[in-house]
Amino acid sequence: MSDENGQDSGKPEKRAAGAELVLPIAGLLFTLYYFTTIINVPWTAQVSAFFVGNILIGLIIALIIRTAIQVRRGEATLSIAPLIAPKEYVPKRLALLGLTLGYVFFIQWGGFTVTTFFFLLCAMLLLSGGKKKGLILTLSLILSVGGYFLFIVAFNTRFPKGPVETMLQGVF
Amino acid sequence: MEIDWGLFADLFGRTFTFWWVILPAILLGLIVGAIPGFSAANTIIILLPMTLAMEPEIGLIFMVALYASSRMGAGIPAILVNIPGTAGAAATPLDGYPMTKQGRAQQALAISFVSSVFGGLLTTILALMAMPWLSQVAYHLHSVEMIVIMLFGISLIATIAAKDTLKGLIAGFFGLMIGYIGADVVYETPRGTFGFLELYDKVPLIPALVGLFAVSEAFAVIEGESILTKRGMDAMQKAGWQETWEGVRLAISRWWHIIWTSIIGLVIGVVPGAGAAIASFVAYQQSKTFSKTPEKYGTGHLDGLVAPESANNGVTSGTLIPLLVIGVPGGATAAIMAVVLQYHGVTVGPDLFDSQPELAYGAFTAMAVTYAIMILTVLPLARYMSRITVVSTIYMAPIIISFTLVGSFVPRAYVFDMYLALAFGVIGYVARKTGYHVAAILIGVILGPLLENYFLRALRISQGDVMVIFSSSLGNVMWVMLIISLFVPMYLDRRRKAREQALPTTTDC
Numbered sequence: 001m002s003d004e005n006g007q008d009s010g011k012p013e014k015r016a017a018g019a020e021l022v023l024p025i026a027g028l029l030f031t032l033y034y035f036t037t038i039i040n041v042p043w044t045a046q047v048s049a050f051f052v053g054n055i056l057i058g059l060i061i062a063l064i065i066r067t068a069i070q071v072r073r074g075e076a077t078l079s080i081a082p083l084i085a086p087k088e089y090v091p092k093r094l095a096l097l098g099l100t101l102g103y104v105f106f107i108q109w110g111g112f113t114v115t116t117f118f119f120l121l122c123a124m125l126l127l128s129g130g131k132k133k134g135l136i137l138t139l140s141l142i143l144s145v146g147g148y149f150l151f152i153v154a155f156n157t158r159f160p161k162g163p164v165e166t167m168l169q170g171v172f
Numbered sequence: 173m174e175i176d177w178g179l180f181a182d183l184f185g186r187t188f189t190f191w192w193v194i195l196p197a198i199l200l201g202l203i204v205g206a207i208p209g210f211s212a213a214n215t216i217i218i219l220l221p222m223t224l225a226m227e228p229e230i231g232l233i234f235m236v237a238l239y240a241s242s243r244m245g246a247g248i249p250a251i252l253v254n255i256p257g258t259a260g261a262a263a264t265p266l267d268g269y270p271m272t273k274q275g276r277a278q279q280a281l282a283i284s285f286v287s288s289v290f291g292g293l294l295t296t297i298l299a300l301m302a303m304p305w306l307s308q309v310a311y312h313l314h315s316v317e318m319i320v321i322m323l324f325g326i327s328l329i330a331t332i333a334a335k336d337t338l339k340g341l342i343a344g345f346f347g348l349m350i351g352y353i354g355a356d357v358v359y360e361t362p363r364g365t366f367g368f369l370e371l372y373d374k375v376p377l378i379p380a381l382v383g384l385f386a387v388s389e390a391f392a393v394i395e396g397e398s399i400l401t402k403r404g405m406d407a408m409q410k411a412g413w414q415e416t417w418e419g420v421r422l423a424i425s426r427w428w429h430i431i432w433t434s435i436i437g438l439v440i441g442v443v444p445g446a447g448a449a450i451a452s453f454v455a456y457q458q459s460k461t462f463s464k465t466p467e468k469y470g471t472g473h474l475d476g477l478v479a480p481e482s483a484n485n486g487v488t489s490g491t492l493i494p495l496l497v498i499g500v501p502g503g504a505t506a507a508i509m510a511v512v513l514q515y516h517g518v519t520v521g522p523d524l525f526d527s528q529p530e531l532a533y534g535a536f537t538a539m540a541v542t543y544a545i546m547i548l549t550v551l552p553l554a555r556y557m558s559r560i561t562v563v564s565t566i567y568m569a570p571i572i573i574s575f576t577l578v579g580s581f582v583p584r585a586y587v588f589d590m591y592l593a594l595a596f597g598v599i600g601y602v603a604r605k606t607g608y609h610v611a612a613i614l615i616g617v618i619l620g621p622l623l624e625n626y627f628l629r630a631l632r633i634s635q636g637d638v639m640v641i642f643s644s645s646l647g648n649v650m651w652v653m654l655i656i657s658l659f660v661p662m663y664l665d666r667r668r669k670a671r672e673q674a675l676p677t678t679t680d681c
Contacts, residue, residue, distance in 0.1 A: 019606045020339070023599070027346040034349060034364035043636070045356035045363060048627040052352065052620075056345040063338055083605050089395050096391065100573055104590045107578070116574050123570035127394060139567060147575065158585045159578055 017067045018078035024060040031056055092126065099123050111162020112152065117144035179529055180300065183537040190233050191545065194538070197237035198546050204238075205245025206257045207579055212242035213505045216512075228516040229534055235512065236492075236538040239505045241546055243448065243488050244288040247481055251280045252560050253399065253572065255386040259377060259618055260448025260484045262385075262611045263456045267469060267476030273400055274472055275407025277558035282419025282551065283474060284481045289547040290427070291434030291482030292489065296540045298438060299489040300533070303497055313443055315630035316641055320650040321443070322623040325450045325615055327658045328457040336607065337662060343603065343612035350375055350613070351620015357628065370588040379580040379589045380617045383596020384603075384610040386576035390569040391601050397564055408562055416554045422474055429475055430482045433459060437483030441490020448484040449618055453611075455483030461660065467668065489539055495520055496532050509535075 031053045038046045070076035084090055103119040110118075120140035128136065151157040152165060153172045159165075187194075204215045216223065216235055223231040246257030251268035264284070271280040313321070326344040353364045354374035365371040393399050400408060423430070433455040440451040459479035460469045469476045495506040510520050513531070518524070524532040580593040600610045634640035642648060 023346070023602050023606060023608055024342050026599075026602075027342065027349065030346075030364070031349055034352065037363045037365075038361070041356070041361040041363070042359050044358045044628055044631075045361045047631060047638075048624040049349070049352050049363065051627070052345060052348045052623070056342065056349055059338060059342045059345060063342060066338070083602065085605075086395060092394060093391060096394065096569070096573075100387075100577070100594060103574065104577065104587065104594060107581075107590070108587045112578060116578070119574050120570050123573070124566055127566040127569060136567075143571065147578075151578075158582055160581060160587065 014074070015070065015076040016079040016081050017070060017076035019080040019082040021064065021067060021078075022080065022083065024063055027056060028060050095126055096123060099126065107160045107162075109162060111165045112159040113144050113148040113164045114162055115160075116147060117141060120144065180533050180537065183530060183533050184540065187233060187534065187537045187541040190230065190538075190541075193230055193234050194237045194542055194545055195549070197234050198241040198542060198549060201238040201241025201243075202245035202248070202550065205242030206248045207575070212239045213508055215242070216505065216508045223512050224515055228513060228518055228531060231512055231516070232509070232531060232535055233538040235505075235509050236535055237542040239509075240292060240485070240488050240539050240542045243292075243485055244285065244546065244550070247284045247288065247484075248281065248557060251284055251477075252277055252557065253568070254389045255572065255576065256381065258448070259381055259614060260452060260487070261480070262381075262449055262614055263452040263480035264477065264484075265385075266456065266480070266611070267471070267473045270470065270472035271477065272558075272561055273404050275400055275404030275411070275561075276415070276472065277408065277561045278411050278415040278554050279419035279422065280477060281554040281557055282416045283423040283477050285547060285550050285554065286420055286423035287426075287430050287478045287481040288485045289543045290423075290430050291437065292485035293540055293543040294431060295434050295438040295441075295486040295489040296536050296543070298435065299493055300536050303493055312646060314644065315626045315633065316644045316647040317650060318443075318626040319623065319630060319641055320647055320654055321450070322619045322626065324650070324654050324657065325453065325619050327654055328453045328615075337658075339608055340612055343608040343610075344616045347613040347616015347618075348620045348623065349616075350380075351617045352624060354621070357625060368588065370584075370586055370592075374621050375617055376580075376584060376589055376592070377618060378583050379593035380596050380614060382576045382580040383593040383598075384600035384614050386572050387593060387597025388600025388604055388610060390572040391597065392604055393565045394569050397566075398562065399565065399568070400561055405562065408558070411555070411558070413555060415558075416551065419554070420551070423478060426475060426478050429459065429478050433479040434482040434486035437486020438490040440483075441487035442493050447618075448487040449615060451487045451490075452480035452484045453615060455479040457657070461657075461664070466664070489536065492535050492539070496524060496535060497521075 034049060035053060038049055067076060067078075071078060099119060099122055103115060107115040117140050120143055121136060124136040124140065125133070147159075148165070148168075149172075152159050152161075200215065201212060204212065215238060223234060226234065242258075243260060246261035247264045247268070248257065250256040250261040250264035252272055254265045254269040254272075256262045256264060268280050268284065271277065326341070326348065349364075351374070353371050355362050355372045360372075362372055398405055436455045436458060437448070437451040440454060441448070456469075456476060456479045459475050460466045463469065463473075463475060465473070491506045495510055513520055518528060518531060577590050577593055580589045581587065583589070599613065602608075603610050603613060630640050631638070634643070642651070
C-alpha cells in the first residue's frame with residue numbers, strides 16, 4: 001500500500017464490504033416481497049420460485065456471514081464508499097440521472113426527434129461544463145434528425161412519435 | 173438422410189450469383205445486430221412484406237444472410253463500448269472491451285470478425301455433414317435435462333466471475349428471481365410485478381440488456397474523458413492497417429480454439445430455446461477452464477474473445493438444423509423463417525430434403541456464402557469502426573443513453589420499458605461499482621422463465637414428485653458434470669494461487 005509520497009505505509013487497505021451488500025440486500029428484499037405474492041396461489045406458481053428464492057437467500061446469508069467475519073477480523077469495513085466514488089462526479093451523475101428521467105418522461109408527448117435533441121444538448125452541455133456550445137448544438141441536431149430519418153423514415157421503427165413526427169408523416 | 177454433395181456444390185456456385193441480395197442483407201444485419209433493441213427476428217418481421225413477395229429461394233437467402241450478419245454485428249458495440257447488441261454477445265465484452273481500453277479495438281474487431289466468420293463457416297459445413305445425428309440431440313433432451321442445462325448456464329457465471337464465486341452465484345440467482353416476475357404459465361397468477369400490468373408478460377429482455385449494459389456503462393464512463401486508458405489513447409492514435417492484419421494473424425493462429433468453441437455453439441444451437449447467450453458463456457467458461465493462463469481472462473485475453481464469438485456464430489447454423497430436419501425452430505429467427513416458407517407453401521421438416529433439396533441445402537449454402545462475402549466486406553471497416561473509441565465521453569454517454577433507451581421502447585412500444593431500462597441501469601451501475609457481473613444478472617433474467625417452464629413441465633409429468641429432477645440417466649450425468657464444472661475451476665484456481673505463492677519462496681532459496 002503506498003501513501004502520497006509513494007512510500008509503503010505498511011497497512012493493508014480494508015475492503016469496503018458495505019457496498020458489496022447493497023445488491024444482495026436488494027435481492028433479499030425483492031425475494032421476500034416475491035414470496036408474499038405467491039403465498040396463496042396454486043403450487044405450480046410457487047414451486048420453482050421457492051426453489052430458486054431459497055437458494056438465493058442461502059447464498060446471501062453466506063455472504064453476510066462472510067462479511068461479518070471479515071469486519072470482525074478488521075479486514076473489511078461496512079463503508080459504501082465505492083458506490084459514490086469518485087465523489088467529485090456525484091453532482092454530475094445525479095444531474096445526468098435527472099435529465100434521463102426527464103427524457104423518458106417527456107418523450108411520450110414530445111416524440112423522439114425533439115426530446116432527443118433537447119436531451120443530447122442538455123446532457124452534453126452538462127458533461128462539458130458549458131464548453132463547445134456550437135459543436136454540441138450541431139451534433140445534437142444532426143443526431144436527432146439523422147435518427148429520425150434512419151429509424152422512423154427508413155426502417156419504419158416504432159419510435160415514440162410526437163408533433164414533429166406526426167407533422168412530417170405526410171411528407172416522408 | 174443422404175447428403176447430395178454434388179447438389180450442394182452447384183448450389184454454392186449459384187448462391188454467389190445472388191450477391192446483390194446478400195450484400196444489402198449483410199449491411200442491414202450488421203446495423204440491426206449492433207443496435208440494442210433491434211434483432212434479426214424483428215427486422216425480418218418488419219421486412220415481411222418484402223420477403224413474402226420474393227421467390228422462396230431468394231427470400232430464404234435474404235433471411236439467412238441477415239440472420240448470420242446480425243450475429244456478427246452484435247459483437248461490434250460489445251467490443252467498442254461494452255454494450256452487446258444482443259444477449260448472444262453478452263460474453264464478448266468480457267475480454268473484448270478490456271482490449272479496446274488498451275487501444276487494441278481494431279485488433280479486437282479483426283479477431284472477432286475472423287472468429288465469427290471461420291466459426292460460422294466451419295459449423296455450416298459441419299452442420300451439413302452431421303445433420304442426421306445432430307437432429308437427434310433435441311429428441312434426447314426433455315424437461316429434466318433442460319433444467320440441468322439451465323442451472324449449468326447459471327453455474328458458468330460463478331466460474332466466469334472467478335474472483336468471487338459466491339458473488340457470481342448471487343448475481344445469477346438474483347437475475348433468475350427477476351426472470352420469474354410475471355404471471356405463471358398455468359393459472360396466470362401475477363407474481364412479483366409490483367402491480368405493473370406491463371410486467372405480467374415477464375420482464376422484457378431488451379430493457380434488461382439496455383439497462384444492465386448500456387445505461388450503467390454510460391453513467392460509469394463519465395468519470396473519464398475517454399473510455400480508453402492513456403496508453404490506450406496513444407496506441408489508438410498510432411494505429412494503422414497493420415493492427416487489422418495483426419488481429420487476423422492472431423485469430424488464425426488460434427484456429428484450433430475457433431474450431432472447438434464453434435462446435436460448442438453448433439451443438440447448443442441445435443437444442444431448441446438454448447440460444448447464443450448460453451453457448452457463448454459455455455464456450456468462454458470451457459476456454460478458461462482449459463487455458464494455461466486462466467488468470468488473464470477478463471483482462472483482454474485473446475482466447476476470451478475468440479471463444480464467445482466463434483460459439484455464437486456456431487449457434488446460427490445449429491438453429492437451422494431442428495428447423496429443417498424435424499420442423500422445430502431452434503430460435504425466434506428460425507421460427508419466422510418457417511412462417512415465411514410456409515406462406516410459400518413450403519413445409520419444413522425431413523421431407524424438404526427430398527421434395528425441395530435446393531431450399532433445404534440452400535439455407536446452408538446461403539449461410540456459407542454470406543460468411544465468405546462478409547469477411548471481405550467487414551474486415552476493411554475494422555479500422556474505421558474502432559475510431560469511435562476516441563470520441564470523448566462528453567458526447568458518447570448521452571448518445572448511448574438516448575439511443576439505447578429508445579431501443580428498449582421498440583419491441584413493445586411501451587414507455588414503461590424505458591423506465592424499466594433505467595431501473596436496470598441503476599442495478600447495473602451498483603453491480604459494476606461493487607464487483608458483481610452484469611452479465612450474470614442478464615443470463616439469470618434470460619434463463620428464469622425457461623427454467624420455470626421446464627421445472628413445471630417436469631413436475632406435472634411426475635405428478636408433483638420433486639425427485640423427478642434426478643430420474644433421468646442422461647440428466648444425472650449432466651448433474652455430475654454441473655458439479656464438476658462448478659468445483660474444478662475453483663480447485664484449479666486455488667492450486668494455481670498456491671503455486672504462485674510457493675514460487676517466490678523457492679526462488680529465494
